[in-house]
Amino acid sequence: MRDQPLPQHGQSFRPPVLEWVRDYQRSWIKRDIVAGTTAAAVVLPKAMAYATVAGLPVQVGLYTALVPMVIYAIFGTSRPLSVSTSATLAILTAAALAQVAPGGDPAQMAIATATLTLLVGAFLVIAGLLRFGFVANFISAPVLTGFKGGIAFVVVLDQLPKLFGLHVGKGSFFHNVYALFTGLPHASVATVAVGVATIVILVALEHFYPKSPAPLIAVACGIASVGVIGLQKYGVEIVGHIPTGLPRPVMPDLAMAEALWPAAAGIALMSFTETIASGRAFVESGEPVPLPNRELLATGLGNAAGALLGSMPAGGGTTQTAVNRLVGAHSQLAELVTAAVTLGTMLLLAPLIGLMPHATLAAVVIVYSVGLLKPADFAAILAIRRTEFIWAIVALAGVVLLGTLNGILIAILVSLAALAHQVSDPPVYVLHRKRGTSVFRPVSAEHPDDESFPGLLLLRPEGRIFFVNASNIGHKITPLIEAARPKVVAIDMRAVFDLEYTALQMLTEGEKKYREQGVVLWLVGLSPEVFEVVARAPLGKTLGHKRMFLNLEQAVSAWQALQQEQDVPRDVPER
Structure with missing residues (x-):
């Protein structure tokens, strides 16, 4: 299906919200409310966990699950798509912010995050207006498989020190592996116990009760253990103070744009790639197919608006969208319900979230990031085309050894090289x-x-x-x-x-x-x-x-x- 033409001069733009509201059926209300609430139970813990992956306060994850979600519900074309952030976007954000705020000063990080997110939104909006939706096809499926596998390695290695209660200096992949192993004798036994217990809860619930809000249950258990046992006295670190209420406006610093725009372009590409893949994966018969250029515009506006209210780069997520759909979401109302639950959490539950152990968040990130590495996908590629399996391994190695931002460039170059090889040597x-x-x-x-x-x-x-x-x-x-x-x-x-x-x-x-x-x-x-x-x-x-x-x-x-x-x-x- 081709995109509907974007409005020309003198024409009015009709947001998709007018279309799904017009076609809305009363019988959908209950299912949308249940789906939105259930999805929130998955989205919020993961969004907060991914904020820590980016080196940001956990409340940034809540902001990211609020503003972009609402904007997408108004302008997006996929009915079940749930928008917040992901492990891929989080690790790319961390790499980008390290370039302009290496000291981790909270005020500077907030400004840098707003600048980066605004640039991501601007790239997406411009790409949508120029009808660049085809750009998502520049990364082939095998190369994307390798890229995400490399992200899994990087994210898990980044979170393991938190799981062991260690503080290690960040560096290259091999430096981080060496630092982790040399620090293991100093690991906190209590912290390890909390992390392992969280992983066991998540894996057990995902296996035996796949429709349950596993991340929410795991996070609740972590918070309860702090309140009941007082884990802090055993050396378990917790999130700490989280401001209650609405996010404060943050003004970007365009002076950082020169340093951040290459990373923003890469993050925009990955945001759109994940968004369109998630949206297409859960289309049901009779529903409109997501329109690539309109999706660019919707996610771009969501990022741009979220940037001014403390959000980090956002995009559609496969896991949360799957939950949204499986529980019965029929329309974008489910996303608005998720955003409403997020708002309620920000206003009422912030002090409670502050009791969450860092090891619990690290465990959530590790469990769901491991899912990015799918050996079965690599085996399937190898069984069909050995050459494309090599491309996937090259993309994985590029992310792990050269960094995530360079990994995007490598993924695109490998995809283009694969395409050039195919067209240069036809049968x-x-x-x-x-x-x-x-x-x-x-x-x-x-x-x-x-x-x-x-x-x-x-x-x-x-x-x-x-x-x-x-x-x-x-x-x-x-x-x-x-x-x-x-x-x-x-x-x-x-x-x-x-x-x-x-x-x-x-x-x-x-x-x-x-x-x-x-x-x-x-x-x-x-x-x-x-x-x-x-x-x-x-x-x-x-x-x-x-x-x-x-x-x-x-x-x-x-x-x-x-x-x-x-x-x-x-x-x-x-x-």
């Missing part, structure tokens, strides 16, 4: 005909009885033929002609949707070269666009209509007729 098949049919298929050991035509070589290239791959295609065709020594080479162009000038020139030179050697070139199955290109070129005049055919059956019939003519003696004596 060229030798065709035979299935006996008794009009089916022509590539030569295969599975079909040894397929029919060939001595003196006629049938070839089929596939894909666009242009300056990048024309030479490779020529190098593949040459040995096939030399091996077959045909009189006629018929190239089936049915799978070629574009013939670029450089490729046409090489085809023209090849036709002349082989004609001089006594080999005739025929073209078969030209699409209207490709036929127009050939007809306008000198090659079209050389070939004429007699050497261009609609399909392979016509070409074979012409070859057989030509053979019969040659078999008839030229000088037949009169009786």
Whole structure:
């Protein structure tokens, strides 16, 4: 489905909220309220945990689950999508903020976060207005699998010190691994116990009661243990004071924009990629499919508005959207309910949240970040295409060894390199005909009885033929002609949707070269666009209509007729 056109000058813009409100059914109200409340029980603990991953106070997670959620409900096109933040966005945010606020000063971090989030929103809005929704396709599925796997390694390693009650200096991946192992003898036993208990609760609930609000239950158990047992006296660190009430406005500092914009562009790309993937994954029959350019606009506006109220970069989340849908969400009202629960938490429960152990938050992050690394996905890629498995491993290694921000660049470059490799080396098949049919298929050991035509070589290239791959295609065709020594080479162009000038020139030179050697070139199955290109070129005049055919059956019939003519003696004596 194509996006609806964005408003032009003098036209009014109709937010999607008007569409889903118009079509709303009363029978949906109860399910939307239940779904929104249940999703909040998953969203809020994870949002607070991911805020700590970014090096920010936990309340920033609450702000991120409020403003962007409301804005998306008004402008977004996916009905069940739940918007806050994710492990990927959090670790990218941490890397970006470390560049401009390395000391971790709270005031400077707040300004830097607002600046970064505003830039992310601006990139998304501009991309939506310019209809750049296709950009999400720049990262292939295998490379995205590797990228997220690398994020899982980085996030888990980042949270393990909190799980053991350690304070270690951050550095490269190998530095962090070394620091963790050398610090293990100084781990806090009580902190480890809290973290392990939280992990056990989360894993057990996810396995036996998958529809339960597992993060909320785990966080509640952690807070209760602090209140009942007094874990602080055993060395367990807690979140501490959280301000009650609405977030205070934060003004971005555009002087930081120069340093933050590259990271903001990468975060915007990942936000949109996760958002559109989550939205598409949970579309039900009869629902509108998320529109990429409108999604860019909705998430961009959500980030821009959230930036002014202390939010970190936001986007759609797969887990929370799955919960939202599975519990019965029918419309964006469920998201507004989630936002309302978030607001109530900010106004009433902030002191209670302050009792949460850091180890509990770290455990929540670890359990849900491990899910980003899916060995089964890597195995599935390897079983089908070894080359793309290598791309996935390269993307994973790039994130782990070179950092998350460089990892985005590596992921894009690897995807483009994979695309360039594929288009630069298209296949060229030798065709035979299935006996008794009009089916022509590539030569295969599975079909040894397929029919060939001595003196006629049938070839089929596939894909666009242009300056990048024309030479490779020529190098593949040459040995096939030399091996077959045909009189006629018929190239089936049915799978070629574009013939670029450089490729046409090489085809023209090849036709002349082989004609001089006594080999005739025929073209078969030209699409209207490709036929127009050939007809306008000198090659079209050389070939004429007699050497261009609609399909392979016509070409074979012409070859057989030509053979019969040659078999008839030229000088037949009169009786």
